Amino acid sequence: MSSNVVKAASPLASAVTGAMELSVAQWLLVVCLVAFPLLYEWSVTFKYFCKMAFYNGWILTLAILAIPICAVRGRNVENMKVLRFMLLHIKYLYGIKIEVRGWENFNIKEPYVVVSNHQSSLDLLGMMEILPGRCVPIAKRELMYAGTAGLACWLAGVIFINRKKTDDAISVMSEAAETMLKEDVRVWVFPEGTRNHSGSLLAFKRGAFHLAVQAQVPVIPVVMSSYKDFYCKKEKKFTTGKCTVRILPGVSTRGLSPDDVPDLTDRVRGLMLDAFSQMSNERPGKEPGGGH
Ligand SMILES: CCCCC/C=C\C/C=C\CCCCCCCC(=O)SCCNC(=O)CCNC(=O)[C@H](O)C(C)(C)COP(=O)(O)OP(=O)(O)OC[C@H]1O[C@@H](n2cnc3c(N)ncnc32)[C@H](O)[C@@H]1OP(=O)(O)O
Numbered sequence: 518m519s520s521n522v523v524k525a526a527s528p529l530a531s532a533v534t535g536a537m538e539l540s541v542a543q544w545l546l547v548v549c550l551v552a553f554p555l556l557y558e559w560s561v562t563f564k565y566f567c568k569m570a571f572y573n574g575w576i577l578t579l580a581i582l583a584i585p586i587c588a589v590r591g592r593n594v595e596n597m598k599v600l601r602f603m604l605l606h607i608k609y610l611y612g613i614k615i616e617v618r619g620w621e622n623f624n625i626k627e628p629y630v631v632v633s634n635h636q637s638s639l640d641l642l643g644m645m646e647i648l649p650g651r652c653v654p655i656a657k658r659e660l661m662y663a664g665t666a667g668l669a670c671w672l673a674g675v676i677f678i679n680r681k682k683t684d685d686a687i688s689v690m691s692e693a694a695e696t697m698l699k700e701d702v703r704v705w706v707f708p709e710g711t712r713n714h715s716g717s718l719l720a721f722k723r724g725a726f727h728l729a730v731q732a733q734v735p736v737i738p739v740v741m742s743s744y745k746d747f748y749c750k751k752e753k754k755f756t757t758g759k760c761t762v763r764i765l766p767g768v769s770t771r772g773l774s775p776d777d778v779p780d781l782t783d784r785v786r787g788l789m790l791d792a793f794s795q796m797s798n799e800r801p802g803k804e805p806g807g808g809h
């Protein structure tokens with residue numbers, strides 16, 4: 518009997534002895550390996566931070582691969598195709614389904630200005646899903662200093678503006694109007710000028726519309742549906758989900774002058790707000806025309 522107890526206890530005893538032999542670093546690794554998945558499943562906030570950290574980290578890592586490929590061509594808008602190709606898979610990693618409507622509205626040969634709503638850095642996914650050829654975004658200057666991602670953006674011809682110096686920003690955008698025509702380039706602008714997750718659209722800045730009028734090219738509005746069902750920065754929520762991207766018909770600027778810019782801005786914002794509200798009413802689990 519006593520020899521049986523000793524036999525049964527010995528594997529336990531050796532496990533305990535083995536565990537005592539682990540170094541502090543090994544202990545930490547074991548705790549992390551056990552705690553991480555548990556925390557990830559139990560805490561919505563922990564999951565949110567992990568997913569956001571991976572999102573940024575993964576983009577910075579992909580940029581390391583993109584830089585040498587893009588550098589071969591030098592600074593060139595064609596490099597945006599490389600970035601697009603390398604970023605397209607991210608939606609699958611996050612289980613985000615993107616439905617696109619209105620592809621036909623991009624069937625314009627001449628340059629144009631795309632304007633879209635800006636909810637979060639996740640907009641990059643919707644943007645890459647539909648990014649037309651030879652199209653570069655206008656971004657805040659700070660993004661140029663975002664390590665490898667900043668360099669990749671620079672190589673792809675992203676137009677950086679200093680939002681703190683209005684005159685500088687305006688002159689960069691005026692240069693962009695010339696480049697669009699000379700080099701057959703399309704430009705993507707977030708006219709809200711900052712990220713907005715309020716569930717509506719902020720007042721629009723007028724730069725994108727001045728740009729379109731100066732170049733006499735159409736404005737093509739793009740609306741990304743609310744992320745509320747799967748992403749909320751305030752609540753630290755980030756699950757899988759679906760986003761609809763609508764490309765609206767282009768708005769002509771032919772014959773318009775700078776005096777018409779305020780009207781043009783209001784008209785385009787109105788169209789986008791209508792589309793955004795319509796899409797919000799189509800969200801799963803929402804009664805048409807009513808509350809949740
Ligand atoms: C594989 C690895 C990949 C690694 C890389 C990862 C990703 C890469 C891929 C792509 C990345 C890109 C993603 C980029 C997203 C970045 C998004 C942003 O950064 S949003 C923020 C920056 N964008 C904007 O701000 C654009 C909108 N802003 C404007 O248009 C503004 O008007 C402005 C030009 C910036 C000036 O703004 P400010 O607040 O200073 O002034 P106002 O708007 O009040 O304007 C003052 C006055 O000037 C008139 N105005 C404006 N523009 C013009 C113009 N071009 N010409 C003449 N006049 C102009 C305006 O009308 C006002 O006058 P008034 O009040 O009389 O009308």
Ligand SMILES: CCCCCCCC/C=C\CCCCCCCC(=O)OC[C@@H](O)COP(=O)(O)O
Nearest residue numbers: 573576577637638641657663664666710711712
């Ligand atoms: C060594 C330096 C390391 C820096 C690390 C920076 C981390 C950034 C990592 C990856 C970059 C991801 C690119 C995402 C592009 C989306 C950009 C974006 O959405 O910018 C917000 C800007 O529109 C408006 O800014 P504000 O809302 O006014 O604020």
